Amino acid sequence: MSIRNGLLSLLVDGPKYGFQLKKEFEEATGSFWPLNVGQVYTTLSRLVRDEMVTEEGGGDDTQKSYRLTERGRDDVRAWFSTPRSADTLERDELTIKVALAIATGQPHVIDLLQAQRTEATGVLQSLTRRKARLEPADLSQAIVLDAAVARLDGELRWLDLCEARLRQTNTHNSTSGGRTQ
């Protein structure tokens, strides 16, 4: 729902048209998640379907634009004021991967952890470089970078923890990749 809500929230300060929404979304998030233009239009048509926005203009001379309905405005308000629900944490691919690697007794779990660590470290460096080039005024882009850095940082510490747990379990056990059955 991130894109849907994101586009919706960009409409709070007045009607806008499709292409503009793409650019503003990417600018706000530092082009971190490039947005296919086509998706903007598919999403907008779904928002029209759900009566969150209305189409306006689109005649020969006037530019077509999308305006928030009252319901859409409520939706944005709700989105901004409701924290991510507690019971269902976001599914994290890496976590699942490692968990299943252990559960199914994959032989090279340590290698997998190491590969992820290398990858994360590399990305972290490129983020740091990018952060240095950032204008101080780009607040929203700065916090997006901060978020990515924080996440990767946590990921690295988690990977270390995983390896520690694995080595601890495997100490003086059979060869490796022990399956607890």
Next chain:
Amino acid sequence: MSIRNGLLSLLVDGPKYGFQLKKEFEEATGSFWPLNVGQVYTTLSRLVRDEMVTEEGGGDDTQKSYRLTERGRDDVRAWFSTPRSADTLERDELTIKVALAIATGQPHVIDLLQAQRTEATGVLQSLTRRKARLEPADLSQAIVLDAAVARLDGELRWLDLCEARLRQTNTHNSTSGGRTQ
């Protein structure tokens, strides 16, 4: 693709049937992400379509089961050995929300941050309690909990950072919720 790959990887040590896959997936991930049984079957049928697994049995007496094909085995290998690609970080709803709240000049960003902080703290506590109850042998469940804790931990530190950045920017500016345009 987490579920698809997850189910696939559970089939590496021999054929299994649907219900069993659901239970094993949930056990491996500590029932953290409950899996609707129906989804197991839809996913399995798509895996059959893609020739990743084959159906076996299903007659009157024999139990139907799913067996990995060679292609499926390759897929699992690739999944376990390929780190999450660098260029596209996972889209994070919270990050987008905060970034857009700032970019669109929402008036109560600080409240939003505070709400998320409260939520995260609560979940963190429940995770800690759950971690204490865990059997030491449940390695895969332990690392899933570790991952969730690490993520929330990072999230809290990020939220603090956001607030600091906001206060810094807003110091001696107009009222609040300044839009940089």
Next chain:
DNA sequence: CGACACATGTAACACGTTACATGATTTG
């Protein structure tokens, strides 16, 4: 003129998700 950015859209498909129908088997 040719390349590039601007601009709008549609068709097709992917995975994830839930609601529902159906029946066998176990257990209190």
Next chain:
DNA sequence: CAAATCATGTAACGTGTTACATGTGTCG
């Protein structure tokens, strides 16, 4: 016997994603 668990599946829909078609304006 009733309830719970085991077990299988389908229909319908949601969002996200890409590939493609199409056209205008601008700038070197």
